[in-house]
Amino acid sequence: MSGARADALGIAAFVLVVACAAFALGSNVALTFVMMALYATLMAQAWNLLGGFGGQFSFGHALFFGTGAYVQAIAQVSGGINAWAALPLAVGAAGVVGLLIGALAFRYGLKGSYFALVTLAFAEVFRILALSLGFTGGGVGMMLPLRASATNLQFASPRGYVLMLLGFVTLALAVTAWLRHSRFGASLQAVRDNEDAARALGIAPFRVKLIATVLSGAFMGAAGAFYVQAFQYIDPAIAFGATTSVEALLGAIVGGMGTLWGPVLGALALHALAELTRNLFGALPGINMVIYGSVLVLIVMFMPRGIAGLGVALRWTRRDCLGGAREHDRERTKGQP
């Protein structure tokens, strides 16, 4: 069975399981858990497209999230547009912001830590603008009138949102699978691993990274649009604050960057961890983020390939040991005359 077909089957199974769960689960608590886990998954997948496959670490993915959220809210509140029609606008706007930021950053060759810092700075600029400009409602934020009906993309039960998110997550999985098996995906990963070598092979790194940024931004914008529909509220701190950016990258890194199922696993694990701490410690402010931060440090220290890399790591351990011993022998004999 080819890798592409295996991925397609896996995605189909995932959709089936989640859809069944959505209809089988009766309690709102369980449905909310699924909803929030899918929401975290979508953000992690969005980050993974650029960070995992493109090697461009963004510290400011809230930029796209907030753009999507604000466009979704403003289009309905000020523009009087239906929520379904606002959705492509929100996703598109986030993609356009990705295009602009990516074009600027990559045109001037920013990579590594500098790319991370510049995305963070842009997120801050957007946060301050949202706080200061009139049409965003300023620090008070924007409220969406509550009109629960499917035509307004507002649902009385979390089930509706689970299905909405499942649609986006499935699309993101499909795009990720496409990256794994397409020529474009191969180019993107080549640029990630060695940009100079990729250029020598005739790949245009600027174009490849730019497309990845637009895709990543668009999916993050979809997460922002979902947020507004589900919670009917957005303000500058939620939209462009660091927490959202951190959550996006954390899910992908914990799960395993540059893999298909890593972000799903990572988001699920983190979300379960968050629920667990809430049950153990109650609603202590900050405890969740203390644990998230510690997990990030520990994962980078001990499991740089994330959860999805565990299986691979186990297979590699034996080979590494042998290789390491040989290396050691060579090192020891080298110093002798």
Add this chain to the structure above:
Amino acid sequence: MFDFSILFPSLLNGLTTGAVYALVALGLTLIYGVLHIINFAHGAALMLALYGVYVLRTRFGIDPYLALPVMVAGMFVFGYALQRVVINRASHGKDENILLVTLGLSIVMENAALLVFKSDTRSIETPYTLTTVAIGPAMIALPKIVAFFGSLVVAGVLLWVVQRTDLGRAIRAVAKEKQGARLMGIDVAHVYALSYGIGLACLGAAACFLLPAFYVNPQVGSGFVLVSFTIVVLGGMGSFAGALLGGFLVGIVESLGGLFLGDSLGQVGIYLIFIAVLLFRPQGLFGDRV
């Protein structure tokens, strides 16, 4: 548009803030110059130092300026241990990993502070908090003047250590040529941790100068992260003189930006400078083209 009597105090205010910014950025520059890592936890570490000064004052009644030796020593030890135990082990030789680890550390520090101190904004009262000094048409708070000169003195001491002592020579050797330094018998891991410790010790000093005229809350560091990166990049990564000048420049821009655009929008100026410098002059204002 604005006459001198409004511009001048604003300029002076910018200069005094800029001196503290410069001190914060000097620590970051040292860490970048030697370890070649971007210390994302710099702002959070400053926030912890501010809480340190706050606790020393409110619990033990120690004056912030007298707390300086304690804070410098404390932050140095904290930094040394943090680098040796956590950052060094997690890097696996990759820049991105260090960025992620220091991001994780800053999240932990910020939210640990939130757990312990709650999100309230706190400040301290000293006999000289409200004392002002007249310089021409400007009335400047005494703590800000102390901060200005104090920061310059600490910066001078730091430069002296790096330029004139054996420790400084070891640091510069490691910064320039790690392998060569190791062959000369320098313990590179030790120098790395020392540099990180000194970088955070600068924050201990900055916190002592800052708090009498400033405040502390768990998020206070995040504002300083981008500001100090702006300064470091502006001054040319790893340059001490550049960081000093950059600090003053950013302090003045912030102060004038606040005057012309209002407090919230005025902050945008710094971020825009940061983005513009990274994009168009990554070697800094004073650096040579690479």
